[in-house]
Amino acid sequence: MSLTRFILSLFLLLTASLAQAADGQRLYEQNCAACHGLDGNGGVGVPLALPDFQYSASDDFLRKMIRHGRPGRVMPAFKRFSDEEVDAIVRYIRHWAPGKPFKYSSKRIRGDVKHGKQLYAQRCASCHGANGEGGKGTGVTFSRPRNLPIIPPALNNKGFLDAAPDEMIKATLMNGREGTPMVSFLKQGLKEKDINDIVAYVRSFEKHPLPLTLKVPEERLIIMESMQPLKETVEAIKRAVVGKNYRLIRVQYINQGLVEKGRENKKQVIVYFCNFSFLNRALAVDPRVGLFLPCRVTAYEKDGKVFVTSTNPLYMSTIFNNNELHRLCQEMYQEYMDIIEEATL
Amino acid sequence: MKIIANNRLISAIVFMLFATLSYADELMMIRSEQTFPEAMLKLQETINKMGYTISRVQRVDIGLSKSGYLTDKYRVVFFGRNNEIEEITSKYPYLIPYVPWKIAIFAEQENTLLVTADPLRLLDKKHPAANRYLYQWKKDLEKIMHIMQKAE
Numbered sequence: 001m002s003l004t005r006f007i008l009s010l011f012l013l014l015t016a017s018l019a020q021a022a023d024g025q026r027l028y029e030q031n032c033a034a035c036h037g038l039d040g041n042g043g044v045g046v047p048l049a050l051p052d053f054q055y056s057a058s059d060d061f062l063r064k065m066i067r068h069g070r071p072g073r074v075m076p077a078f079k080r081f082s083d084e085e086v087d088a089i090v091r092y093i094r095h096w097a098p099g100k101p102f103k104y105s106s107k108r109i110r111g112d113v114k115h116g117k118q119l120y121a122q123r124c125a126s127c128h129g130a131n132g133e134g135g136k137g138t139g140v141t142f143s144r145p146r147n148l149p150i151i152p153p154a155l156n157n158k159g160f161l162d163a164a165p166d167e168m169i170k171a172t173l174m175n176g177r178e179g180t181p182m183v184s185f186l187k188q189g190l191k192e193k194d195i196n197d198i199v200a201y202v203r204s205f206e207k208h209p210l211p212l213t214l215k216v217p218e219e220r221l222i223i224m225e226s227m228q229p230l231k232e233t234v235e236a237i238k239r240a241v242v243g244k245n246y247r248l249i250r251v252q253y254i255n256q257g258l259v260e261k262g263r264e265n266k267k268q269v270i271v272y273f274c275n276f277s278f279l280n281r282a283l284a285v286d287p288r289v290g291l292f293l294p295c296r297v298t299a300y301e302k303d304g305k306v307f308v309t310s311t312n313p314l315y316m317s318t319i320f321n322n323n324e325l326h327r328l329c330q331e332m333y334q335e336y337m338d339i340i341e342e343a344t345l
Numbered sequence: 346m347k348i349i350a351n352n353r354l355i356s357a358i359v360f361m362l363f364a365t366l367s368y369a370d371e372l373m374m375i376r377s378e379q380t381f382p383e384a385m386l387k388l389q390e391t392i393n394k395m396g397y398t399i400s401r402v403q404r405v406d407i408g409l410s411k412s413g414y415l416t417d418k419y420r421v422v423f424f425g426r427n428n429e430i431e432e433i434t435s436k437y438p439y440l441i442p443y444v445p446w447k448i449a450i451f452a453e454q455e456n457t458l459l460v461t462a463d464p465l466r467l468l469d470k471k472h473p474a475a476n477r478y479l480y481q482w483k484k485d486l487e488k489i490m491h492i493m494q495k496a497e
Contacts, residue, residue, distance in 0.1 A: 029494070034374040034458060043376070043453050076371065220467070221442060249408075254434055254444065257400030258427040268434055268441065272403075276412035279405075283416070288374065288460045290421050290449020293405055298441055300434070311442045319371035319462060 024092030027085055031078065040096045044287060045075065046150060052177040054097035056168065058104050062090045064163035072212055072323035073134060073154050074286070104167035109199045116201030119194055124155075127181060132156025132205050136324060137284055150180045156205035170199045212323070217314045222336050226299065226306040226344040230267060233299045233306050233343060237271045240342040241297070244335060246273040249294050267301040278328075285324045292316060292332070297339060308344050310336050371466070373486055375494040377457045381418040381450075384457035387496045388422060388450060391489050397424040400445050419451040429478055437475040443467060446482060448489070459493055461486055 029038065036042060040049030047053070066086050069077035078086070094101070127135060134154025153160060173195045176184035185195055226233040234251065241248055249272040253264035272294040282289045297310045313336065317329035377384045392399055403421040410416060425445035433440050448461045464479040464486065 034376040038376060038378065038456075043456075043458070221439060247408075249403075252401075254441070255400075255425075255427050255430050257423075258398050258425055258430060258445065265431065265434070274408060276409055276414060280409060280412075280414045280416075283409075283419075287451060287453075287458075288372065288449065290405065290419065290451065290460060291372075291447065291462055293421050293449065294403055296442065300438065300441060302435075302438060307438070309438075309442050316462070319466065321371070 024088035024090075027081075027089050028092045032089065035074075040093065042150070046153075047179075048093050049096035050177070050179050051097050052175075052179060054094070055099065055101055056171055056175065056177065058101055058165075058168060059090050059094075060104075061163050061165075061168060062093060063087070065159070066090070068159050068162060069321065070154065070157050070159035072321060072326070073157055073159070074320070074322050075159070076321050077159075102168070102171060104165040104171075106165050107167065108203065109166040109170055109196050111193070111196035111198070111200030113197070113200045113204050115194070116197035116199070116204075119190070119198050120201050123185065123188070123190075124198065127152040128155050131210060132202070133210055133323075137286075152181070154210075155202050156208070156210050158209065161203070161206050166199050166203060169202055170195055173198060216318050217312055219312050220315045221309055222312055222333075222340055223307055223309040224340050224344040226308055228306065228344075230269065230299060230301045230306050233308060234269050234271065236343040236345075237297050237299060237308065237339065240339040241271060241273040243342070244339060246275045246295065248273050254298070254300075268298065269300070270296055270298050272296050278331075282325065282328050285328060286320055286322050288320060289325065291319075295332075295336075297336070297343070299343075308340050310340065312336075371463060372460060373463055373490055374458065374460045375490045376453075377459065377493050377496055378455075379457055379496055380455060381452035381457045384459070384493065384496070385418075385420065385450060388448065388459065388489070388493060391492050392422065392424050392448075395485050395489060397426055397485075399424045417452040419449075421447050421449050423447045433475065433478060437472055439469070440467065440475060446486075448486075459490065461490075 032045070032048075034043075035045030036048050037045075041047050042050075063086050065075065066078050066081065066089060069075045071077075081089075121130070129135070129152075132155040134157070135152035137151055155161075172182065173185045173190075174192070176182050176187070185198075186192075226236075228236065238248060238251065251269060251271050253266060254268040254270055256264050273296075274294045279289075279293070282292070292313065297308060299306060299308045301307075313329040313332040314326070317326045320326075377387075379387060389399055389402075399422060401423045403423070405419040405421060406416045409419070423445040424447075430444050433444060446461070446464070448459055450457060450459050452458075464482040467479055468476050
């Protein structure tokens with residue numbers, strides 16, 4: 001094969017790969033359906049098939065949502081997609097409600113920010129948060145009890161503010177969104193000028209962004225050396241765990257269940273524990289927290305030394321893109337530190 | 346000169362191709378249209394077929410219910426290959442807290458969701474031999490998740 005033919009073959013392979021990738025349904029099912037549902041009816045993510053959402057969200061809004069996500073609010077940024085792939089997903093999302101969505105200009109709406117702030121506090125803050133931080137938890141998950149069928153979005157969020165033009169925010173305030181708790185403010189008695197004031201206030205969040213709590217810590221692990229032999233160290237972990245009001249779930253060797261009974265490596269011991277009240281809080285914030293479960297500290301002996309280690313919950317937390325969960329992980333980090341410190345004294 | 350230019354072109358294309366086809370996800374998550382009991386069976390069968398042993402299934406929902414909390418079906422499945430675990434835990438202790446690997450599986454109405462972390466997140470330039478395991482696990486997890494997503 002000549003060099004030119006080889007280069008051409010590679011190009012063809014690349015082109016074929018990209019052409020296949022631009023299949024909106026396949027891309028949606030692979031990347032979006034886990035959260036938003038195969039039929040767009042929502043789940044961990046919001047229900048994209050909701051007619052009022054379909055008509056009020058512009059294609060440009062959807063494109064930006066996919067591309068940039070919502071920092072700290074679960075929806076990840078799909079930076080690896082090509083423009084063609086993003087367009088293909090948007091077209092697929094649109095098939096649930098054929099028709100023309102609104103198109104918005106990028107024109108800013110002028111309003112009285114001070115008055116908008118007052119109205120926001122009276123009419124929006126109870127759902128969207130006093131500082132625009134949004135409702136708690138993820139989207140519609142009826143398998144667990146939820147207070148609302150949809151979680152109010154964080155308005156003070158770079159992802160939202162960059163994607164939603166003023167006109168779209170205004171249209172949502174004017175018309176409400178059927179099928180969600182978002183009511184029409186016109187029907188609630190507000191005037192168009194009042195709505196402009198709220199829009200101006202929401203836009204002013206750009207100048208006062210909420211602190212982004214999600215930072216990747218340098219340390220993936222918590223690890224400390226124990227001053228005691230392994231057996232005593234495991235006992236100390238158990239005491240520390242119970243002392244912190246956790247329920248001891250199980251103590252086992254790392255390869256227990258993978259080898260015949262009696263042939264396990266007895267120099268590597270896992271202590272599993274759980275606080276079900278804390279777990280219940282965490283599941284309400286993000287049902288994907290199974291990756292943390294159950295809480296675990298591992299003690300092992302290597303080269304005559306005994307170490308106690310665990311994953312760093314703050315490092316794990318960053319993969320969920322969920323500020324609320326991150327705050328719980330900060331609590332969990334401190335708990336792990338206390339337990340491991342106490343056990344290694 | 347022409348050959349050098351062509352080599353550069355080939356390298357660029359190979360790089361582009363690689364960049365298109367490989368990436369590290371933060372979370373690997375799929376929705377199965379199977380109900381929870383069906384998906385749970387299928388997951389265990391698939392993990393076994395891939396040559397892994399399931400070491401334990403943590404019944405999170407049972408613990409929650411016993412403590413008085415409302416929940417749907419929620420389990421965590423732990424699995425591994427003993428030879429890999431032995432080598433990893435003896436040579437690369439920084440991976441100890443992550444093994445055996447786990448997949449969280451939980452019901453969402455009539456569907457089932459499965460979540461696992463991307464092993465490539467644990468890549469470490471200093472340990473290329475350990476990285477080989479992580480690449481293999483990623484490949485296997487992608488296959489498991491794909492089978493689960495397509496299961497009817």
